[in-house]
Amino acid sequence: MTWHGPTFRISDGETIDGVWCLVESKHDWLDEHHTEHLFVYADGRITRGRYEATDLAGLGRLLASGKLALDPPGVRERPAEPSKWRSRSPEPRTDESFLLEVADEIARLAGRPTAADRCWDAIRACLAEPTQERRVRLRDAYLAVPAHRRVYVLGDMDSQDRPLRILVTDPGEAVDGDGPVVTHELHRDALAYFTDLEEGVERAEERRAVLHADDPSGAPQPPIVLHQTVYPQGPPAEPGDFALRNDHEAPFTYAGQTYPTVVHAYWALSAAAPADHDRIRSAATADEAREEGGRAARRADWSGVRLAVMAGLLRAKFDQHPDLADLLLATGEAGIRYTGFSDAPFWREEEPRGGRNWMGRLLELVRSELWAARRPQR
Numbered sequence: 001m002t003w004h005g006p007t008f009r010i011s012d013g014e015t016i017d018g019v020w021c022l023v024e025s026k027h028d029w030l031d032e033h034h035t036e037h038l039f040v041y042a043d044g045r046i047t048r049g050r051y052e053a054t055d056l057a058g059l060g061r062l063l064a065s066g067k068l069a070l071d072p073p074g075v076r077e078r079p080a081e082p083s084k085w086r087s088r089s090p091e092p093r094t095d096e097s098f099l100l101e102v103a104d105e106i107a108r109l110a111g112r113p114t115a116a117d118r119c120w121d122a123i124r125a126c127l128a129e130p131t132q133e134r135r136v137r138l139r140d141a142y143l144a145v146p147a148h149r150r151v152y153v154l155g156d157m158d159s160q161d162r163p164l165r166i167l168v169t170d171p172g173e174a175v176d177g178d179g180p181v182v183t184h185e186l187h188r189d190a191l192a193y194f195t196d197l198e199e200g201v202e203r204a205e206e207r208r209a210v211l212h213a214d215d216p217s218g219a220p221q222p223p224i225v226l227h228q229t230v231y232p233q234g235p236p237a238e239p240g241d242f243a244l245r246n247d248h249e250a251p252f253t254y255a256g257q258t259y260p261t262v263v264h265a266y267w268a269l270s271a272a273a274p275a276d277h278d279r280i281r282s283a284a285t286a287d288e289a290r291e292e293g294g295r296a297a298r299r300a301d302w303s304g305v306r307l308a309v310m311a312g313l314l315r316a317k318f319d320q321h322p323d324l325a326d327l328l329l330a331t332g333e334a335g336i337r338y339t340g341f342s343d344a345p346f347w348r349e350e351e352p353r354g355g356r357n358w359m360g361r362l363l364e365l366v367r368s369e370l371w372a373a374r375r376p377q378r
Contacts, residue, residue, distance in 0.1 A: 002022075018042065024069040026069070038068075084176040084178060097148050101149060221335075226363075273297065287342070315369070336359075337349045338357055346358055348360075
């Protein structure tokens, strides 16, 4: 089964993460199946198609009744393998093993351990103290993994789950009934395999820590949200974070021209005709400049240069207004979300997960440059 995602739904204002797969559905009044989406969410809700909701037990009843099937009718079953030990294929997927897989997806989405996680915990317990009791616990944990997913539990394409199958088989018994007879030496070899695997993971994590040494650490700061705000009585004496927005009036000079706001400058510079540039620059307010700029013909290269122009405008604004630079630096390392209703989604963030927020990103870039400029170079 291939799971797709991420997806989500909103419940009581909370975002619930989910994934989806394709199943075959049959309605009561039609004697035929059709492909339908099955959505699975972190809170255990399972939605058949767009509206019909159930839970894990309900999904089991739908499968048992034939209203849902994992494969289209007429799909030939894979012939039985002549040797389970030599087989390279996973065990056939059944309704029961699929339900276990769905339960694992719910656990994973909710941040809880999956059957594979518990199996690995049992492996590590066995490595720490390889007693018979811990091997039995490992066998139970291994068998709790959905049968058709067991060959993938170790993430080893070559050995698959064979070392695990050896370790959970008692000495004197043949693995899978037709494999090698387990000895204490085979158990030791299997444990050595897991030791090497764990050491390899540890080396990879150490290497990743070196490569990602500059990644931010510690709890992240909550994002700074720069809302578009309308002031019918005029802007307040202390505008606060609103002063970081492009429509805040803070005259600055860029390329030899003076502009009242970044909005004036951006739209004036986008204009193809010099007369339009001057009219937009002279607009009474940022809103009027935006309106005039949107109606004017734009430069042919504007989509290619607009990010560089906006970055230059922001640098000029904050370089020429140290008090605003201090305000921007006071946001620390917090992410900056630039919201509103007048700017295009290219520049702003849209709820719940839309918009590209390029203004927020450029403000973070300029903030970093300000930090660098105020500290002596080594």
